[in-house]
Amino acid sequence: MASVQFGQHAPARRVILHLSDTHLLAGDRLLGGRYDTAAHLRRTLAAAEATGVRPDAVVFTGDLADLGEPDAYRALREAVEPWAERLGAPVVWVAGNHDERPALRAGLLDAEATEEPVTGVWDLAGLRLIALDSTVPGWHHGDLDTAQLEWLRTELAEPAPLGTILALHHPPLPTHIPFFDILELRDQPGLAAAIAGTDVRAILAGHLHYSTSGTFAGVPVSVSAASCYTMDLARPADEVNGMDAGQSFHLVHVWDDTITHAVVPIVDAEPAEHFTPAWVARMAELSPEQRLETFSRKR
Numbered sequence: 001m002a003s004v005q006f007g008q009h010a011p012a013r014r015v016i017l018h019l020s021d022t023h024l025l026a027g028d029r030l031l032g033g034r035y036d037t038a039a040h041l042r043r044t045l046a047a048a049e050a051t052g053v054r055p056d057a058v059v060f061t062g063d064l065a066d067l068g069e070p071d072a073y074r075a076l077r078e079a080v081e082p083w084a085e086r087l088g089a090p091v092v093w094v095a096g097n098h099d100e101r102p103a104l105r106a107g108l109l110d111a112e113a114t115e116e117p118v119t120g121v122w123d124l125a126g127l128r129l130i131a132l133d134s135t136v137p138g139w140h141h142g143d144l145d146t147a148q149l150e151w152l153r154t155e156l157a158e159p160a161p162l163g164t165i166l167a168l169h170h171p172p173l174p175t176h177i178p179f180f181d182i183l184e185l186r187d188q189p190g191l192a193a194a195i196a197g198t199d200v201r202a203i204l205a206g207h208l209h210y211s212t213s214g215t216f217a218g219v220p221v222s223v224s225a226a227s228c229y230t231m232d233l234a235r236p237a238d239e240v241n242g243m244d245a246g247q248s249f250h251l252v253h254v255w256d257d258t259i260t261h262a263v264v265p266i267v268d269a270e271p272a273e274h275f276t277p278a279w280v281a282r283m284a285e286l287s288p289e290q291r292l293e294t295f296s297r298k299r
Contacts, residue, residue, distance in 0.1 A: 004284040006291065013162060014127045015088070017048055018261070019249045020061040020206030021226030023098060026071035028215035035244055037066070037228040038075065040266075044227040045083045046251055047266045055089045056123035056124045061224060062096025062135075062169030064104065071109030092122060096169040096206060097131045097140040097183070117148055123230035126161035127254055128199075132168040132249065134185055142170025142185040142207075149194045159199040166195070170206035171223045172216040176237050180208055192217035202259045204252070209262050211248060224250045 003057045005011070023031050028259075030039040058080075065072035084091045095101060095118040102113035109118070117133035132152065134142035142150075156164060159258035170185035185191070195217060202220050209226040212231055251262040283291055 001235070004132040006283065007125070009255060013244050013257050014056045014124055014254040015053055016124075016129075016252040016254070017053065017055045017058045017087075018061065018114065018204050018222070018224045018226040018252050019044060019048070019166075019227060019248065020229055021063040021096065021209060021274065022076060023066040023226070023228040024072040024076050026069040028075070030065055031228060032242075035229045037244075038079075040227050040229075040247055041062065041076070041079055041140075044247065045079065045264055047264065049087065049266065051251070053251060054087055056127070057092055057122060057129060058087065058089045059092045059094065059131075059167050059204055060130070060202055061094045061167055063098040063107070063206065064093060064096065064227075065100075066098050068098065068100025068103050070103045070107050073103055090122060092120065092129060092131050092167060093118065094131050094167050094169055094206075095135045097135050097142065099135060101133075101135065101137065107237050109251070115273075119148065119151065121155055123160070128155075128160035128162075128164040130155060130164060130166050132155075132166060134168045134170040141183045142168075144168075144185075144191055145186055146190075146269055149190050152194045156195065156198040156200065162256070163201040165202045165204060165252075165254075166200055166263060167204040169205060170207050171212075171220050171221055172203065173205075173212065173214045173223070175212070177208075177231065177240050178238060183207075187266055188216070190264060196260070201254075202261075204250075210241065210246070211250070213261065220259065220261075222250060224248070224254070225263075227266075 015066050021260050031037045099195045101115050105111040106113040120131045122129040136143050142155050172185050207222045208223050210231045211225040212223045216220050225248045229242040232243040247266045248263050255261045
């Protein structure tokens with residue numbers, strides 16, 4: 001079925017699973033005495049696997065552990081690594097403002113427990129993925145220092161065959177929620193200058209606990225909502241708080257000329273039974289003209 005092209009676009013060249021803000025606590029404690037972040041993570045992983053997508057990479061854009069506890073990173077790794085192995089995909093861990101660099105580096109990367117930024121570069125068969133570290137030790141706002149921006153410039157000096165996607169925690173976007181503007185990514189002009197004229201095609205981020213999108217320096221930015229809890233945007237901006245609903249993740253499909261970011265809600269809704277695998281297989285047997293006649297013509 002993967003070889004069947006139903007429309008004018010061939011299948012995506014690469015697919016990325018984009019998840020964010022797990023906020024695990026050691027001992028599976030409830031976050032704020034309310035949110036079962038461990039259970040929500042398990043539910044998110046199960047929902048992602050149930051899509052049938054076998055991604056080229058899985059990206060977690062930060063706030064992996066709520067308090068940076070070593071046991072929380074250990075639990076996260078124990079939950080995610082077997083799941084990612086079944087999917088056949090590498091895991092890209094991005095640091096968030098609730099994370100602690102030494103514990104993250106030791107617990108998830110088997111690296112030296114230092115305050116060095118958590119960065120990396122992955123070659124996904126021609127698609128370059130770069131993880132940046134927008135965290136500021138001891139603070140919740142974001143920033144990218146001169147050394148990291150210079151490193152980014154060096155990495156981007158040569159274009160990749162399928163271009164580059166950046167992943168970081170703090171999105172370089174405005175938000176209508178006041179407290180998130182206080183905790184924004186600082187020196188956004190510096191990041192804009194570092195990616196100007198390069199092959200950066202998209203930026204993945206988290207931090208906001210709601211799905212949103214925009215452009216930064218001409219580059220599309222996609223923010224994935226959290227797996228732990230999301231913001232209740234149905235309330236006035238100065239009253240927005242978290243709610244135990246609306247959790248989701250993103251499916252990022254990469255074509256030669258575009259990238260899409262699909263929001264996948266994690267819900268227990270009963271699906272309709274019209275568009276089944278048998279229906280899709282039946283369409284695959286038809287010619288393009290027959291498909292239009294069968295499915296597009298109004299009756």
